[in-house]
Amino acid sequence: MTVVERVLAVIEAHRGDRGALLPILHGIQAEFGYVDQSVIPLVAKELNLSRADVHGVVTFYSDFRSEPPGRVTVQLCRAEACQAVGSERLVEHAEAAYGVKVGQTGADGVVTLAQVFCLGNCALGPAAQVNGRLHGRLDPARLDGVINAEYEARTS
Amino acid sequence: MTTTVYVPRDAAALSVGADAVAAAITREAALAGRAVRVVRNGSRGMLWLETLVEVVTEAGRIGYGPVTAEAVPSLIANGMLDGGDHELRVGVVEELPWFRAQNRLCFARVGVTDPLSPEDYRAHGGLTGLRRALEIGPAATVAEVTDSGLRGRGGAGFPAGIKWKTVADTPGELKFVCCNADEGDSGTFADRMLIEGDPFCLIEGMTIAAFAVGATEGYIYIRSEYPEAVRTFRRAIDIAYAQGWLGDDVLGSGLRFDLMVRVGAGAYICGEETSMLESLEGKRGVVRAKPPIPAITGLFGKPTVVNNVLTLASVPAILADGGAAYQALGVQRSRGTQVFQLAGNIARGGVFETAFGISLRDLVEEHGGGTLSGRPVRAVQVGGPLGAYLPASGLDLAMDYEAFAEAGAMLGHGGIVVFDDTVDMASMARFAFSFCAEESCGKCTPCRVGAVRGVEVIDRIVGGEDVDDNLALLGDLCELMTDGSLCAMGGLTPNPVRSALQHFADDFTPRRVTP
Ligand SMILES: Cc1cc2nc3c(=O)[nH]c(=O)nc-3n(C[C@H](O)[C@H](O)[C@H](O)COP(=O)(O)O)c2cc1C
Ligand code: SF4
Ligand code: FES
Ligand code: FES
Numbered sequence: 001m002t003v004v005e006r007v008l009a010v011i012e013a014h015r016g017d018r019g020a021l022l023p024i025l026h027g028i029q030a031e032f033g034y035v036d037q038s039v040i041p042l043v044a045k046e047l048n049l050s051r052a053d054v055h056g057v058v059t060f061y062s063d064f065r066s067e068p069p070g071r072v073t074v075q076l077c078r079a080e081a082c083q084a085v086g087s088e089r090l091v092e093h094a095e096a097a098y099g100v101k102v103g104q105t106g107a108d109g110v111v112t113l114a115q116v117f118c119l120g121n122c123a124l125g126p127a128a129q130v131n132g133r134l135h136g137r138l139d140p141a142r143l144d145g146v147i148n149a150e151y152e153a154r155t156s
Numbered sequence: 157m158t159t160t161v162y163v164p165r166d167a168a169a170l171s172v173g174a175d176a177v178a179a180a181i182t183r184e185a186a187l188a189g190r191a192v193r194v195v196r197n198g199s200r201g202m203l204w205l206e207t208l209v210e211v212v213t214e215a216g217r218i219g220y221g222p223v224t225a226e227a228v229p230s231l232i233a234n235g236m237l238d239g240g241d242h243e244l245r246v247g248v249v250e251e252l253p254w255f256r257a258q259n260r261l262c263f264a265r266v267g268v269t270d271p272l273s274p275e276d277y278r279a280h281g282g283l284t285g286l287r288r289a290l291e292i293g294p295a296a297t298v299a300e301v302t303d304s305g306l307r308g309r310g311g312a313g314f315p316a317g318i319k320w321k322t323v324a325d326t327p328g329e330l331k332f333v334c335c336n337a338d339e340g341d342s343g344t345f346a347d348r349m350l351i352e353g354d355p356f357c358l359i360e361g362m363t364i365a366a367f368a369v370g371a372t373e374g375y376i377y378i379r380s381e382y383p384e385a386v387r388t389f390r391r392a393i394d395i396a397y398a399q400g401w402l403g404d405d406v407l408g409s410g411l412r413f414d415l416m417v418r419v420g421a422g423a424y425i426c427g428e429e430t431s432m433l434e435s436l437e438g439k440r441g442v443v444r445a446k447p448p449i450p451a452i453t454g455l456f457g458k459p460t461v462v463n464n465v466l467t468l469a470s471v472p473a474i475l476a477d478g479g480a481a482y483q484a485l486g487v488q489r490s491r492g493t494q495v496f497q498l499a500g501n502i503a504r505g506g507v508f509e510t511a512f513g514i515s516l517r518d519l520v521e522e523h524g525g526g527t528l529s530g531r532p533v534r535a536v537q538v539g540g541p542l543g544a545y546l547p548a549s550g551l552d553l554a555m556d557y558e559a560f561a562e563a564g565a566m567l568g569h570g571g572i573v574v575f576d577d578t579v580d581m582a583s584m585a586r587f588a589f590s591f592c593a594e595e596s597c598g599k600c601t602p603c604r605v606g607a608v609r610g611v612e613v614i615d616r617i618v619g620g621e622d623v624d625d626n627l628a629l630l631g632d633l634c635e636l637m638t639d640g641s642l643c644a645m646g647g648l649t650p651n652p653v654r655s656a657l658q659h660f661a662d663d664f665t666p667r668r669v670t671p
Contacts, residue, residue, distance in 0.1 A: 017416075018436075018437075018456065019436055019437040019438035019439075019456070020438060021438030021439075022418065022419070022421060022435065022436075022438055023418065023419070025421070026380075026419055026421070053439075056440050057438070057439060057440055060423065060440040060441060061420075061421030061422055061423050061440075061441075062421070062422035062423065063380050063420075063421040063422035064421060079342030079343075079541070079591075080342040080343060080500065080537055080541060080573050080584070080587070081342045081343045081499040081500040081571075081573045082342070082500075083584075083587070084500035084501040084573060084574065084575045084576070084579065085500065085501050085528060085529075116381055116422070117340070117342065117424060117541075117591065117594075117595070118339075118340060118341070118342045118343075118344075118381065119381050119382075120167065120168075120339060120344070120345040120347075120348040120381065120382055120385075121167065121168050121171050121345065122342060122343045122344070122345055122497070122499035122500065122505070122571070122573070123168070123203040123204070123345070123497070123498060123499045123500075123502065123505025123506050124168055124171060124172060124203055124204075124206065124505070125499075125500070127171065129381070129383075132383055133170075134167050134168075134170060134171040134384065135171050135172075136168060136171035136172050137171075137172060
């Protein structure tokens with residue numbers, strides 16, 4: 001399928017939904033890993049919206065990435081409850097160990113580091129979501145273990 | 157004979173390896189030649205014990221925790237499947253002091269049942285509330301909720317019955333019930349645990365709300381940070397349709413109610429109800445000015461009930477047992493139970509449901525066991541990122557809406573975040589501003605720009621630059637944000653800042669900067 005066909009298939013799946021733009025954008029991100037600028041005109045046309053409207057929505061929400069993520073996406077919780085048990089030390093470790101700043105993907109395309117504010121695991125912090133899976137009571141060694149396991153699962 | 161073993165499927169339990177524990181139990185039991193049935197329940201809420209494994213015995217459900225996959229062989233070798241002794245054995249779960257001290261209404265089934273089993277749901281009192289509502293009619297249902305004294309659990313504490321009455325009294329062919337499951341406050345996870353641990357209860361609560369106000373469509377807005385909750389709730393909806401609990405003819409009563417899941421996209425402000433409605437309409441989550449209120453002009457301009465997960469999940473029990481029974485619990489104008497959440501640097505974190513009025517100190521020290529680090533408690537933030545910081549000396553505060561308001565604090569969604577004495581309160585105040593800057597919807601200047609200025613001012617204070625002037629500036633800035641913001645995001649960000657400054661002034665003195 002071409003990119004256009006894949007985007008249209010996502011849109012079609014949400015045809016009957018009220019206010020379908022968010023479900024569609026989530027669908028596109030699930031399909032491609034990110035929401036490329038180039039799909040915005042198509043989405044706008046299909047939903048009878050202006051490009052500016054769609055662009056505005058894509059940029060308002062921090063979930064929608066404009067670039068492909070690395071093989072392992074690490075979302076580190078930096079909200080208060082995790083700060084209380086050392087999340088900032090974990091952020092420092094991750095930045096140093098993987099050579100990326102929060103919000104970036106490594107040049108080798110391996111790790112994307114992102115921050116989130118609360119994952120609902122505030123009694124078992126520091127918490128992180130790695131490729132969509134939740135982890136708690138993390139320390140640098142456990143985080144490295146999780147990242148390695150995810151990396152291997154994606155490359156083997 | 158088959159032994160039943162419970163292993164939670166709650167995301168918090170999964171985060172510390174519950175899936176691996178379940179797999180290890182299945183494997184080791186087979187090796188030992190024992191027949192087991194592993195049930196994936198919700199979490200009991202004693203999160204420090206996760207993964208908490210429960211074995212059904214004649215003496216009751218015996219708990220073991222925290223269990224890791226590595227510990228399973230030794231547990232099974234020591235007779236765990238017969239409730240045998242082990243250093244991880246905690247005893248009969250429902251007799252544990254932490255559990256017995258609670259009064260679980262909203263969380264009655266969470267951790268007890270298989271969340272996706274309709275048979276379990278029925279066997280544990282499910283649908284009684286909805287059946288009673290259908291019997292007594294919409295107006296009496298609204299009255300029951302009003303009489304219960306139930307107030308919104310999302311933060312603002314607005315009486316649920318009054319909101320419902322407004323929607324019921326507003327004419328309209330199309331009305332909506334929207335469940336706010338954006339749960340963005342740090343230190344809160346009860347919505348998530350309820351959705352994952354007893355989703356049918358929320359479906360029942362939303363259906364009762366729809367019946368009471370005359371709505372035919374419902375949406376639940378779940379934050380994208382909760383993928384497990386999204387998965388569980390979608391499955392629960394499918395099952396509910398198959399059972400005839402949703403759809404064209406709910407329980408054969410002729411009631412029509414359709415329920416859809418919508419997933420947020422990483423914006424804290426979308427927990428504010430009008431921003432959530434914008435987001436549900438597929439737009440940027442920019443806050444709407446009120447009036448008009450959502451009850452009259454809500455989703456797509458239609459009359460809409462917006463309630464928090466815990467508000468709606470409290471409704472089935474209120475209908476089943478009557479508003480008066482609920483009203484009998486609690487203090488003053490805070491009636492019923494609240495699901496408190498102990499989080500952060502806490503030895504025994506989790507959910508603790510009890511009547512309003514318990515003291516914060518009891519929760520943190522007696523039930524929570526103090527800090528995880530073993531160091532002294534220094535600060536406690538109640539009510540999420542917009543809530544005030546309280547010093548360790550200020551914990552003798554009753555947990556009810558009025559007592560908190562009097563103390564210049566707020567209960568919010570019931571989250572309690574504990575910090576030990578290593579916390580730097582100037583940096584927490586700075587964080588409050590930077591969080592607001594990051595999450596502001598951008599509609600008003602005091603919030604959007606003020607928060608950015610706030611970060612700079614605190615940096616200058618701790619940097620030793622014109623400290624007195626900058627402290628005065630900080631005060632002005634807080635006042636401006638309080639008075640000039642459209643919603644509580646900008647309006648309440650001064651709460652954590654001012655309280656940090658008031659109770660922990662020493663932290664705001666210039667630091668020696670290491671060269
Ligand atoms: C910045 C901000 C964030 C909010 N976040 C949430 C939230 O995550 N969940 C929630 O239920 N209510 C949240 N609220 C409160 C809602 O606006 C609204 O009062 C609530 O959903 C109404 O339901 P209730 O009456 O059952 O509490 C938030 C309010 C503000 C100002
Ligand atoms: S106070 Fe902040 S979040 Fe609220 S409406 Fe204004 S800019 Fe938006
Ligand atoms: S604060 Fe980190 S999971 Fe809630
Ligand atoms: S944002 Fe334009 S005037 Fe407030």
